[in-house]
Amino acid sequence: MPHLVAPSLLAADFLHLDRAVALVNESEADWFHLDVMDGSFVPNISFGQFIIEQIAAQAEKYVDVHLMIDDPGRYVESFARAGATGITVHAEACTHLHRVIQQIHESGAKAGVALNPHTPVSVLENVIEDVDTVLIMTVNPGFGGQKFIYQSIPKIRQMAELIAVRNSRAIIEVDGGIGLQNAQKVLEAGARVLVAGSAVFGSDDPADTIRKLKAIDPNPVAYV
Template sequence: MSYPLIAPSILAADFANLQRDIEVLNNSEADWIHVDIMDGVFVPNISFGLPVCEAVHRHAKKPLDVHLMIVQPEQYVEAFAKAGATTITVHLEACTHLHRVLQQIRDLGCKAGVALNPHTSVRLLENVLHDLDMILLMSVNPGFGGQKFIEQTLPKTRQLRQMLQEAGSAALIEVDGGIDTSNAAALVEAGAHVLVAGSSVFRAENPADAIIRLKQVGQRAEA
């Protein structure tokens, strides 16, 4: 597989024309569609929930990468699996029994991901590296789109890549927040496999072209 994968976040899409924007992604070089679920409790914002996820799945031709920024995610992972999620990512900070939740996600036939807020150390994942398929590093504080990229994410990505290599884990590293062509290459060089991009895609004059540019910048770094 060629990296990086590009996962445009529909948090930055036009909600009044969501089907149109999903069709744009279907016809683009995007690899996944990133769906941010926010509950107004774990993060200070509310985005959308199960009905929208189900609606996106009906029209999407790309895998749904569902990011649960919610408390007690174990109560909802089954519903999101039924709503069409391919990957379900939960926050370490929201899970008292993380290992159990990861098993639950995999038992539902989905890929299991864990997200870390900017302040959370990757070392906290040492005991579950073989129980997950992806680690999502937040490169902004979760809750809102359009934030500035946190530079500390680069050494954090390198540290995580080294941990995965030493453990022999095949988990992917995904990075989310403030990503555009100015930092995509550095992230791929640091070890990122998946780049989530919202504003830099949907606020571009041509979102499909923006996805191509991100992918090309990252592929040159990977090469």
């Protein structure tokens, strides 16, 4: 099954956000990735429901909302109303993770769970059948432009094995330091969705970068 590319608008020029939305709409990208940060769960503050509502009104593709916030269950319904197609919460921020997953589904959105670099795959053993996406953070959350943590590769493989063993419908998304230099490695490990921020919006030709990310073959044939 082809992999998906989700440009992260956190790296876009917010003075011209309409141009970034149009670029993603017109490109080969599959999803919009929107990072919500509260200044508590992560150090920075980004944007909330109002901005997402404006983006979603113009978005012609899947709107992937990543809540890097404390106690996200309080806001699930409001983000769904704002236009989120999928809502991802952090396992580390949920006291009752299964309940929040249910809330997301009841809101009409797809449910995702994110794991920080230090959080083991085993945390999701008892909910993996209930989630649609698992977001493996390949940097520490809260800042754009960080370097990819290569220890994440074995973790992606472990998650892929858990999904296969439990016959879960979940797909693996990766976020943090993703670019042309490492995208193939994470796809080979089992990732299905590439979140790319700085690699896309920091390039000279964002649409071409998206096209190159889409064109990567996760299973290259070796010729001798």
